Amino acid sequence: MGEKLRVAVLGAGRWAESAHIPGWQRDPRCEIVVICDPVVENARAFAGQFGIPYYTGDWQEAVARADVDIVDVVTPSHTHFELSWAALEAGKHVLCEKPVAYDFRQTLRAADLAKSKGLKTKLGFTFRYSPGVLYAREMIDQGFVGTPFIFNGYEQNSQWLDPQTPLRQVFVDADQSVIQTSSLEGYGAPIIDIGHWWVGADYSRVVGTMKNFIPERMVRATGTMMRMNIDDGDIFIHEYTNGAIGSIQTSFVTIGNYP
Ligand SMILES: NC(=O)c1ccc[n+]([C@@H]2O[C@H](COP(=O)([O-])OP(=O)(O)OC[C@H]3O[C@@H](n4cnc5c(N)ncnc54)[C@H](O)[C@@H]3O)[C@@H](O)[C@H]2O)c1
Known part of the structure; x- marks a missing residue:
């Protein structure tokens, strides 16, 4: 296996704590290198709780870091577009919580930007991975x-x-x-x-x-x-x-x- 993918998690809130951070840390191909939250105490607490080497209150600093490959946007919904767009412009792959934006045309613009830069994007659609949903899809695929x-x-x-x-x-x-x-x-x-x-x-x-x-x-x-x-x-x-x-x-x- 090559080098690990390095992740910046934006948002030290409920969903980052229960889903995103444990998810990244379960996968040996990734490592979280920075946790960011404007409420710096929250970022600091998560750095301690999850053994993340660096925390900051400044998302622009986190997104600009040269040692970050993926930006994980798990912040309040109205911030998603600005943060994801900045991450794509900085050349990072993006996992964004839904919704990317409140106007679907902005989401399409972000998808185009990612495509033009050869970057991967993903939405936090976790229900796709529940056993019942996967099984139903399998039954559709099998005819x-x-x-x-x-x-x-x-x-x-x-x-x-x-x-x-x-x-x-x-x-x-x-x-x-x-x-x-x-x-x-x-x-x-x-x-x-x-x-x-x-x-x-x-x-x-x-x-x-x-x-x-x-x-x-x-x-x-x-x-x-x-x-x-x-x-x-x-x-x-x-x-x-x-x-x-x-x-x-x-x-x-x-x-x-x-x-
Ligand atoms: N896919 C799902 O099933 C699912 C489930 C729960 C929540 N969510 C989504 O996850 C997102 C976060 O939800 P939550 O419950 O964790 O909210 P939360 O309010 O508990 O946490 C969000 C955190 O982001 C921080 N934040 C705000 N602006 C920021 C910025 N610019 N940079 C970095 N951090 C910033 C806040 O200070 C807060 O600590 C929401 O968009 C929500 O819709 C998705």
Whole structure:
């Protein structure tokens, strides 16, 4: 085996701690060389907890380092595009948490930039690797299912049904007169991805609705109850470019867990 791939992890938060950092460290082909968080105490704590040799509060410094091959963006969603774009411009491969951007055209631009520089990119679509999802795909590949005509996807639970449960991953300075994607992005993205993967086609047409059921919530970043105009439930139907059709429903304010 050649030299190890050297990783800079941006974001010393919950998901980095439980998924990304343990994932990189399980693979002997990689090593994390820097952990970065503007809350420097968090970066320092993770450096100690995971034995990472260097920490910083400055993401630009982390991205510019010559000894970094891969940048792992596991920061709040509204920062993903700026950080991923800068990493690609600096010639690094990028693993980015979803969503890359709130406007799909920016995501396509980033994909083009990566392609033009011969860089690899990947999204944090972990559900693809769950045994049931892999098995279903295997049954499609083997022809057991036949041609998929209809894909129905649900991801819903009661995680933020209680308005006192501190909400994270929200942009507190967002214009609250306009609904912000939340459940559709957080819960919808993996299901939308699985649908694309199983059906083997992009969307051609979509119609749906996003709804804010719980107007005021405890926000972790401010520690106060705040108006948060986010979609905490949504439903849409769609057509795929190959003629299949589908429906998606996501919510984090429903009783019962699907899956
Ligand atoms: N794929 C999945 O199944 C899945 C699951 C959970 C979370 N996520 C995604 O992971 C991302 C992080 O979620 P989380 O729960 O860990 O959030 P979190 O708020 O716990 O952690 C994010 C960390 O990033 C830091 N940060 C902010 N700006 C930064 C910057 N410019 N550079 C470096 N660090 C910065 C914050 O200080 C914070 O410590 C979100 O985009 C979320 O949607 C994905």
